[in-house]
Amino acid sequence: MxxxxxxxxxxxxxxxxxxxxxxxxxxxxxxxxxxxxxxxxxxxxxxxxxxxxxxxxxxxxxxxxxxxxxxxxxxxxxxxxxxxxxxxxxxxxxxxxxxxxxxxxxxxxxxxxxxxxxxxxxxQDRLREKEFVNAIGARTAPYHAVDDLASLEVGLKKIGRPAILKTRRFGYDGKGQTVIPADNGDLRLAWEEAKRKAWEEIGARPSILEGFIDFACEISVIGARGAEGDIALYDPPENRHQGGILRTSIAPASISEETADEARRITAKMLSELDYVGVIGVEFFVLKDGAVLVNEFAPRVHNSGHWTLDACAVSQFEQHIRAVAGWPLGDPARHSDAVMENLIGAEVDSWRECARTRQLCLHIYGKDDPHPGRKMGHVTQLKPRGSPRSPQA
CATH class of the missing domain: 3.40.50.20 (Rossmann fold)
Structure with a gap:
């Protein structure tokens, strides 16, 4: 920008x-x-x-x-x-x-x-996003602004490899980013090739280099702020990705209450500092000691909050409409535990089997052309609150 x-x-x-x-x-x-x-x-x-x-x-x-x-x-x-x-x-x-x-x-x-x-x-700008998060006292992965090959080399020396190079703008679901693999003693020529290839893969555009994080899990907080400044926060789910695309959200996440409270606190701070009205989705890395790093946020309803449609009296979507319309916010409490799975590409063809499964809530988005990587719908498996997790969850 x-x-x-x-x-x-x-x-x-x-x-x-x-x-x-x-x-x-x-x-x-x-x-x-x-x-x-x-x-x-x-x-x-x-x-x-x-x-x-x-x-x-x-x-x-x-x-x-x-x-x-x-x-x-x-x-x-x-x-x-x-x-x-x-x-x-x-x-x-x-x-x-x-x-x-x-x-x-x-x-x-x-x-x-x-x-x-x-x-x-x-x-809309990953660099500005990181700077904002740090300015409100929250932590992120190490990062470095990249405008050309020279600044990419400076960033790699500062952050090390492996690292992820992401375009500053217009990236989502793993798009607009590429991994620069670990330095395993390659010759200088290989180092130059890795830089050049990464720069070309993201279109030689203004970018941000981020260091890899050794995290225990990924979570998110879906939060909302009303037109009068009231704030409502949903329970954090644990999120699992494949190929840069969200695969599963498990609510609640298997984290300590202290970790959940810290993620909620940061989300509430972001909502206030942005003078925000509506629903926000904030993604976090949870470190092995329970600390949290902000990965990114989306100024909208979020895929990792789809479970709220079936497990809460007021979903993230209703909450967003309430906020935008100037209504009081609804209660974000969870009445059920939930596991949300995206239906990606041809997986939507399993709709009949999903429709006959007990306690499975089916949502199909009405899209044509179920090509690979396209979100066609989702399903949410409900369980009584406090139920033991299944092995796959």
């Missing part, structure tokens, strides 16, 4: 108009993005008697199946944004790669947009 872009984002944030009033049943929430998260937000809004108007450029967006109104247009289409802003009472977004200029334009048009521009700007 350039200095000009950052200044524009801060200007948009300062121009953010307060929510005019609580959006009552019958009101309309605008959702930027039409994927599965937008779909589940729309379903949650309908439970509360609210409508959603989904704005997305793809004609076959899954959220279009369940929303009250739609706009099919590019995110930078001025006339479409003007009509959209006039048709809704509040605006949110379902993924963090919405152009900052889109949010700025909607704010200029008088729209209430939540989460605000500050959270979006921080989450």
């Amino acid at each position: 350039t200095e000009r872009d950052g200044a524009a984002t801060e200007q948009a944030r300062s121009a953010l108009k307060p929510l005019r009033a609580c959006v009552p049943p019958g009101g309309a929430i605008g959702v930027l993005g039409g994927g599965q998260l937008g779909r589940m937000l729309s379903i949650a809004a309908a439970r509360l008697g609210l409508k959603t108007h989904v704005f997305a450029p793809e004609e076959n967006s899954p959220a279009f199946d369940v929303c009250a109104a739609r706009t099919i247009a590019a995110y930078d289409e001025p006339a479409a944004l003007e009509r959209f802003a006039a048709a809704v009472d509040a605006v949110t977004y379902e993924f963090e790669n919405i152009p900052a200029e889109t949010v700025e334009r909607l704010v200029d048009l008088g729209a209430w947009v939540a989460p605000g521009a500050k959270a979006l700007a921080v989450a």
Whole structure:
């Protein structure tokens, strides 16, 4: 992000108009993005008697199946944004790669947009994200800003190998990153080749080099902050990934209460410092001594919070709609233990077997083309609170 872009984002944030009033049943929430998260937000809004108007450029967006109104247009289409802003009472977004200029334009048009521009700007830039986390007193993996091969070499000497090189912007589900393997006594030529290959794989773009962490497990905290500053935090689940994609979330995580409390404390601090309204997903590494490092955060509902749809009276999706609409936040308490599994690619073809399994809650996203790596749905296995973990969990 350039200095000009950052200044524009801060200007948009300062121009953010307060929510005019609580959006009552019958009101309309605008959702930027039409994927599965937008779909589940729309379903949650309908439970509360609210409508959603989904704005997305793809004609076959899954959220279009369940929303009250739609706009099919590019995110930078001025006339479409003007009509959209006039048709809704509040605006949110379902993924963090919405152009900052889109949010700025909607704010200029008088729209209430939540989460605000500050959270979006921080989450869109991995370097800025790390700097923000450290500034509020939380820890991250060691990192180094990379702008070219020379700064990559400096970073590798500082952090060591193995390390992960990630683009600063537009990366998710393992995309936009590559591993630089351990130094095992290779010749200088091999060292130069490893650097060059990594730099080319991430597109020779501004990046961040991160050190590997020897962690015990990965967890996340799904938190929410209301328009009046009230905060609600869900129990941390343990998350397991394959190929950079979330595979399983197990709630609750098998961690100490002290570790869970520290992760919640950091999440609450982030919500307050960002002047945040809505649901946030904060990912953590848990070290072997129980300490936590912030990995990253998403300014939206999060895949690792899907279990809340079935294991809580108020899901992360309803919580987000409540916050954006200016309603009181709901109780995040868990009434059941849960294991959430993503259905990726052709795994969705097992829907019939899933549908006949007791205590298994099936969610299919209405997408076509179940290609490898694409999230097509998820299932959540419920158990009474406090049940022993199964071997696979």
